[in-house]
Amino acid sequence: MPHTVLEAPKGLFSANERSALDTLAQLASNPKTILERSGESYEQSCSLKSLDSVFRKRAKAKAFTNKLVLTLIHQVPNSPLEKQYRSSYYCTSVLVQEGNNITSRYCGQRWCAVCNGIRTGKNLNRFKPAFEKMKEPMFLTLTAPTCSADLLNEQIDLRLQQFSRVVKALKQYLRRKGESGQVQIIRKIEVTYSKGNYHPHLHCIVEGKENAEALMKYWLLTRTDSTRQGQDCKKADVGSLSELFKYTTKLVSGKKGQKKLYPAQVLDTIFQALHTRRTFQTYGSLEQAIEEVENYQTVGFNVQSANQSFVWFDEFSNWMNRESGELIVDTPDTSEIQSIFSDST
Numbered sequence: 001m002p003h004t005v006l007e008a009p010k011g012l013f014s015a016n017e018r019s020a021l022d023t024l025a026q027l028a029s030n031p032k033t034i035l036e037r038s039g040e041s042y043e044q045s046c047s048l049k050s051l052d053s054v055f056r057k058r059a060k061a062k063a064f065t066n067k068l069v070l071t072l073i074h075q076v077p078n079s080p081l082e083k084q085y086r087s088s089y090y091c092t093s094v095l096v097q098e099g100n101n102i103t104s105r106y107c108g109q110r111w112c113a114v115c116n117g118i119r120t121g122k123n124l125n126r127f128k129p130a131f132e133k134m135k136e137p138m139f140l141t142l143t144a145p146t147c148s149a150d151l152l153n154e155q156i157d158l159r160l161q162q163f164s165r166v167v168k169a170l171k172q173y174l175r176r177k178g179e180s181g182q183v184q185i186i187r188k189i190e191v192t193y194s195k196g197n198y199h200p201h202l203h204c205i206v207e208g209k210e211n212a213e214a215l216m217k218y219w220l221l222t223r224t225d226s227t228r229q230g231q232d233c234k235k236a237d238v239g240s241l242s243e244l245f246k247y248t249t250k251l252v253s254g255k256k257g258q259k260k261l262y263p264a265q266v267l268d269t270i271f272q273a274l275h276t277r278r279t280f281q282t283y284g285s286l287e288q289a290i291e292e293v294e295n296y297q298t299v300g301f302n303v304q305s306a307n308q309s310f311v312w313f314d315e316f317s318n319w320m321n322r323e324s325g326e327l328i329v330d331t332p333d334t335s336e337i338q339s340i341f342s343d344s345t
Helices: 031-038 051-075 082-089 113-133 149-176 209-222 238-246 264-274 335-340
Strands: 094-099 101-105 137-142 185-194 197-207 232-235 280-283 296-300 306-313 318-320
Touching: 051 082, 051 113, 051 264, 051 318, 051 335, 113 238, 137 209, 137 238, 149 185, 149 197, 149 209, 149 264, 185 238, 185 264, 197 209, 197 238, 197 264, 209 232
Parallel strands: none
Antiparallel strands: 094 101, 094 306, 101 296, 137 197, 137 232, 185 197, 185 280, 306 318
């Protein structure tokens, strides 16, 4: 695919974002030195994030996302999601530093690796305390046969409706036993693709092995086309919680070092099917999972106080101060990303 830079939509960036701010201050690598200069104690800054650890990882996510959305725009030109794909291309394109704080604009789309990473982190922080209080957390997967693209929306609707009925049946069963009927569940809908068909299925964290097995039993009664072998119920750990929140569809296939992007039309079909849906649902006393990412976010970092801005350049896979040419962090290795997209021309 030829190198492409999309023209920014009018009004996307403010005047401050369009041009680098006047003052350039070198980003120091030693946070203690920075704090001594600014008059703060080292202890006061412990809550501030490391710029390098955040933006090296985020640069890889941004590089992947830009290649993904350019592929989708070029290969699915009539997609109703084209406007949203373009918004992802400009996600975090400009970083504005004011003092120790860095602000950027986010697209919030589920296919955006930057925003999905933020969303995953927030959900993990939000639910980990409740998860750790569970006495017997289980990781439950509920499946049914695959379907064609034209039936994908219908099957997602049907499976979500059936799961709601399954939860209702479990609550009624618990009440008949004299229990409260409250059951702690986090449910996620995920769609994968294989051999020309789509597979919408459900992953759940459920409190209690008995509850999880009851949900599976009711699911099999509801889905007469499903088999016990297609379902899975196992003990959950913190890794299971991370797996639950990580993504709603896989974007690549293959083993490590041989991964390739799924066909653009396949990904667009899945993105369209999930676009307006709430992919997470909680039951019991659990909070609702986070779906939205704020358009603008400001984070404090262990950096020398300055006023400056950095702009993303695809050719560097990094953000650069346009006045000084300084990169915000060392450029990460993106060779695996280049390999993933090598055939998507």
